Amino acid sequence: MPTLTVETLCSEAALFSAAESRHPEPLLYGVTDGKAVGTYLEQKFKLYLKGRYEFVEGNSASGIDFPGLLVDVKVTSIRQPQSSCPFKSARQKIFGLGYSLIIFVYDKTDNSENRSATLNILHTIYxxxxxxxxxxMTRGIRNILENEGNQDDLIAFMLDRNLPIDEIEAANIANDILRNPPIQGFLTIFNALQWRLPYGRVIERAGQEEGVIAVYRANLLGRKAPNQIQHLE
Structure with a gap:
């Protein structure tokens, strides 16, 4: 079997999304637990891929679903499009999570006549x-740098934004920012024991920003623009 790549992962996610949107699933009828729905869809997607590609499966140690590709799968309802991810470092809020996301956004409907549920996948986003x-956070930092900001300005900004760090770590991060300014991020990340990730912005911006790719939209298989394909890996 061929080896799974990020590009084929996205292509297969589009096909899977279209097929799943037409599939009536009795196991999900009446289920209101978003975690249960997410687990169902993640496991089904990985099983779908296992029959077609070779890839390294994630485990509790790796913390993400496709460690060989550095990609994690997120599943969320359109009614409250958000999920959580492990908190590793406050730096993730500035420099990124350290891995990519593929996000399935669904709308679940129950059919009382045949006692099944359908997950209509509205968006799949990489x-x-x-x-x-x-x-x-990244917009504020980039604005400071564009306006001749220095280490003190960056420290004050990070502490004002309640980044979970002390002043020593803030100074260390500020030095790293000056050496390696962050790229504009597009997630919203809430401080918590786990990062909370609302997805409203990436749903809005998918297909409009480099690195935020509309893999699939409801009733339309997403086609990646040529200038986006090169940024998948």
Whole structure:
């Protein structure tokens, strides 16, 4: 079997999304637990891929679904499009999560006549790792740098934004920012024991920003623009 790549992962995610949107599933009838729905879809997608490609499966140690590709799968309802991810470092909010995301956004409907549920996949979005930082945090930092900001300005900004760090770490991060300014991120990241990730912005911007790719939209198989394909890997 061929080896799974990021490009084929996205292509297959589009096909899977279209097929799943037509599939009545009795196991999900009456289920309101978003985690249960997410687990169902993630496992089904990986099983779908296992019959077609070779790839390294994620586990609790790796923390992501496709460690060989550095891609994690997220599944969320359109009614409250958000999920969580492990908190590793406050730096993730500035420099990105360290891996890419493929996000399935669904609308679940129950059919009482045949006692089944359908997951209508409305959006499937690929967010490149370099775009997984917090939108407002990276925008603020980039504005400071564009306006001749220095280390003190960056430290004050990070502490004002309640980034979970002390002043020593803020100074270390500020030095890293000056050496390696962050790329504009497109996630919204809430501080918590786990990062909370609302997806409203990436749903809005998918297909409009480099590295935020509309893999699939409801009733339309997404086609990646040529200038986006080169940024998938």
């Amino acid at each position: 967010v490149n790792a370099e775009r997984t930082a917090d939108f407002q």
